[in-house]
Amino acid sequence: MLSSVCLSLHFRENMSKYALEVRKVATEIMGAITESLGLGPNYMTEKLEEGMQVIVSNFYPPCEEREAALGLAPHSDFGCITILLQNHHGLEIMDPEDGTWRMVPELPGALQVHVGDHLEVLSNGLYKSVIHRATLNSEKTRLSIASLHSLAMDEMIDIAKELVDDKHPRGYRGSTFREFLKFISTNDITKGSFIESLKIKK
Numbered sequence: 001m002l003s004s005v006c007l008s009l010h011f012r013e014n015m016s017k018y019a020l021e022v023r024k025v026a027t028e029i030m031g032a033i034t035e036s037l038g039l040g041p042n043y044m045t046e047k048l049e050e051g052m053q054v055i056v057s058n059f060y061p062p063c064e065e066r067e068a069a070l071g072l073a074p075h076s077d078f079g080c081i082t083i084l085l086q087n088h089h090g091l092e093i094m095d096p097e098d099g100t101w102r103m104v105p106e107l108p109g110a111l112q113v114h115v116g117d118h119l120e121v122l123s124n125g126l127y128k129s130v131i132h133r134a135t136l137n138s139e140k141t142r143l144s145i146a147s148l149h150s151l152a153m154d155e156m157i158d159i160a161k162e163l164v165d166d167k168h169p170r171g172y173r174g175s176t177f178r179e180f181l182k183f184i185s186t187n188d189i190t191k192g193s194f195i196e197s198l199k200i201k202k
């Protein structure tokens with residue numbers, strides 16, 4: 001009993017250290033991304049500092065019939081970016097060109113960065129949120145830790161006005177995290193994603 005309490009305290013300490021460090025990495029990466037969009041490195045810094053960081057720990061036990069089941073169904077993440085650490089391969093991303101699935105190679109200690117829906121909207125579609133899923137394997141337990149970085153619950157994410165002009169009309173409407181939560185709790189998300197619902201039909 002005592003050893004499991006110690007283990008869980010140790011886990012909590014390590015997890016909060018990891019959360020703090022990965023948050024710094026997310027801020028740096030978002031700075032580089034907004035700079036690449038011509039918006040400068042601090043365009044989103046304050047909003048992300050005031051925003052949310054959600055850490056999701058995923059646990060996938062080995063599965064003999066790996067083809068018969070999925071660890072996590074296809075989806076895109078809602079926030080700006082997600083930073084993911086995995087102990088074994090299993091993450092797949094969808095190639096938007098032909099809809100085929102590509103396995104993300106296992107690089108020990110490497111962090112995967114996903115573009116999320118927020119960033120697709122902010123960049124007026126210059127960055128596209130990545131559709132991904134988790135597959136199972138028969139060899140060993142797979143763990144992944146996803147850190148999702150988004151704006152605060154009621155903070156509107158909208159297209160950067162600098163990225164809208166006659167040649168680049170608005171492609172998306174603005175939305176909030178609360179609206180996203182409402183969408184996923186009231187819609188069948190296999191029939192249409194939240195980001196699709198934000199697209200302005202031309």
Ligand SMILES: O=C(O)CCC(=O)C(=O)O
Nearest residue numbers: 056058090091134144146
């Ligand atoms: O386990 C994985 O590789 C994917 C996890 C994921 O997509 C998520 O937590 O949003």
Ligand SMILES: [Fe+2]
Nearest residue numbers: 075076077132
């Ligand atoms: Fe995800």
